[in-house]
Amino acid sequence: xxxxxxxxxxxxxxxxxxxxxxxxxxxxxxxxxxxxxxxxxxxxxxxxxxxxxxxxxxxxxxxxxxxxxxxxxxxxxxxxxxxxxxxxxxxxxxxxxxxxxxxxxxxxxxxxxxxxxxxxxxxxxxxxxxxxxxxxxxxxxxxxxxxxxxxxxxxxxxxxxxxxxxxxxxxxxxxxxxxxxxxxxxxxxxxxxxxxxxxxxxxxxxxxxxxxxxxxxxxxxxxxxxxxxxxxxxxxxxxxxxxxxxxxxxxxxxxxxxxxxxxxxxxxxxxxxxxxxxxxxxxxxxxxxxxxxxxxxxxxxxxxxxxxxxxxxxxxxxxxxxxxxxxxxxxxxxxxxxxxxxxxxxxxxxxxxxxxxxxxxxxxxxxxxxxxxxxxxxxxxxxxxxxxxxxxxxxxxxxxxxxxxxxxxxxxxxxxxxxxxxxxxxxxxxxxxxxxxxxxxxxxxxxxxxx
Numbered sequence: 001x002x003x004x005x006x007x008x009x010x011x012x013x014x015x016x017x018x019x020x021x022x023x024x025x026x027x028x029x030x031x032x033x034x035x036x037x038x039x040x041x042x043x044x045x046x047x048x049x050x051x052x053x054x055x056x057x058x059x060x061x062x063x064x065x066x067x068x069x070x071x072x073x074x075x076x077x078x079x080x081x082x083x084x085x086x087x088x089x090x091x092x093x094x095x096x097x098x099x100x101x102x103x104x105x106x107x108x109x110x111x112x113x114x115x116x117x118x119x120x121x122x123x124x125x126x127x128x129x130x131x132x133x134x135x136x137x138x139x140x141x142x143x144x145x146x147x148x149x150x151x152x153x154x155x156x157x158x159x160x161x162x163x164x165x166x167x168x169x170x171x172x173x174x175x176x177x178x179x180x181x182x183x184x185x186x187x188x189x190x191x192x193x194x195x196x197x198x199x200x201x202x203x204x205x206x207x208x209x210x211x212x213x214x215x216x217x218x219x220x221x222x223x224x225x226x227x228x229x230x231x232x233x234x235x236x237x238x239x240x241x242x243x244x245x246x247x248x249x250x251x252x253x254x255x256x257x258x259x260x261x262x263x264x265x266x267x268x269x270x271x272x273x274x275x276x277x278x279x280x281x282x283x284x285x286x287x288x289x290x291x292x293x294x295x296x297x298x299x300x301x302x303x304x305x306x307x308x309x310x311x312x313x314x315x316x317x318x319x320x321x322x323x324x325x326x327x328x329x330x331x332x333x334x335x336x337x338x339x340x341x342x343x344x345x346x347x348x349x350x351x352x353x354x355x356x357x358x359x360x361x362x363x364x365x366x367x368x369x370x371x372x373x374x375x376x377x378x379x380x381x382x383x384x385x386x387x388x389x390x391x392x393x394x395x396x397x398x399x400x401x402x403x404x405x406x407x408x409x410x411x412x413x414x415x416x417x418x419x420x421x422x423x424x425x426x427x428x429x430x431x432x433x434x435x436x437x438x439x440x441x442x443x444x445x446x447x448x449x450x451x
Contacts (some may be wrong), residue, residue: 097275133239165255
């Protein structure tokens with residue numbers, strides 16, 4: 001006879017809230033902004049509020065309903081500007097900073113690179129971008145509305161197109177893709193006939209009229225097909241698609257923006273998670289009021305309010321947890337790699353995600369998600385993938401590149417000679433490792449460098 005019995009058992013269960021946190025933690029800032037947009041559309045208990053014109057007297061940031069997102073609701077207890085002793089601590093879910101949108105990032109970058117006199121022009125240009133990243137107003141109309149010389153608008157527009165994703169502020173898809181072709185050409189990525197096809201024959205290409213294109217350009221249909229492949233793998237029709245990796249070809253590098261900033265304050269490094277300074281998320285006050293009097297509601301209404309209030313609370317809590325986790329991981333990375341940040345790549349120390357996890361008391365997968373596809377702005381102003389902090393070989397590669405740059409071009413150094421010179425300089429690596437690093441840096445072998 002079979003016997004059945006019951007016994008208590010303890011184990012871990014992955015909750016939907018934990019899955020949501022893991023998902024948000026893995027997203028870079030622009031993808032996170034899209035996730036927030038989606039949640040705002042679906043959850044009426046979550047709302048977004050805009051900043052006031054009043055500035056915080058301590059840090060100079062805009063106030064949101066009288067509250068400074070940096071001073072009054074710090075993401076961690078050791079924020080640069082903490083609340084004054086004796087001040088009442090606010091509910092951390094009262095306001096949660098929203099991630100920066102593409103327009104906010106572009107505006108911040110323009111402000112940083114232009115004199116203050118051009119800021120109104122920059123603000124108007126950014127305000128004229130539609131959801132796809134196209135410039136919806138004519139530059140001359142913008143100049144007339146501002147009462148400024150059209151050349152000033154043209155100069156700011158040129159700067160916007162320089163710092164933004166390729167094709168930003170274009171007038172249409174054709175102009176957007178032509179700008180991308182020029183950008184790729186500057187990187188050495190070209191296609192002989194792609195520009196002519198995009199410029200004149202896109203309608204024929206979309207209709208697969210390859211023979212008609214071939215006759216017009218005096219080329220073969222195989223060359224048209226090759227240009228089509230190049231266009232499909234490397235170009236996108238809308239400027240804002242540069243921030244969406246799922247719809248980009250594998251050959252394109254997505255437009256990157258910093259998720260964290262490492263700055264120097266009084267000769268010490270400070271890590272800041274970059275959020276919007278003008279927008280915040282909170283629980284909808286009406287839904288909070290309804291939840292407080294849930295007992296008086298009908299069953300269906302009560303279930304609706306409780307479901308969306310609970311969902312909004314989890315979402316806001318996970319956003320704050322994401323910010324706190326990124327900040328803590330960033331601070332540990334900075335502590336380990338301070339010499340690299342001050343003196344350059346040759347001072348990059350060996351470091352693993354597992355070591356960071358042990359130091360913070362979290363699982364290694366948490367560190368992996370938090371550092372995957374994230375970008376840091378280092379004190380020099382450069383953008384660096386966070387994953388680069390864990391590639392200790394960068395120092396050796398930098399020395400290897402310098403040796404090759406300084407070699408006698410008539411007698412290039414072989415991998416074996418490079419191996420010996422690196423060993424003399426304190427970098428004992430194998431010859432095959434030299435060849436591997438050389439290939440990664442796209443440097444040809446000695447016999448090709450001497451050709």
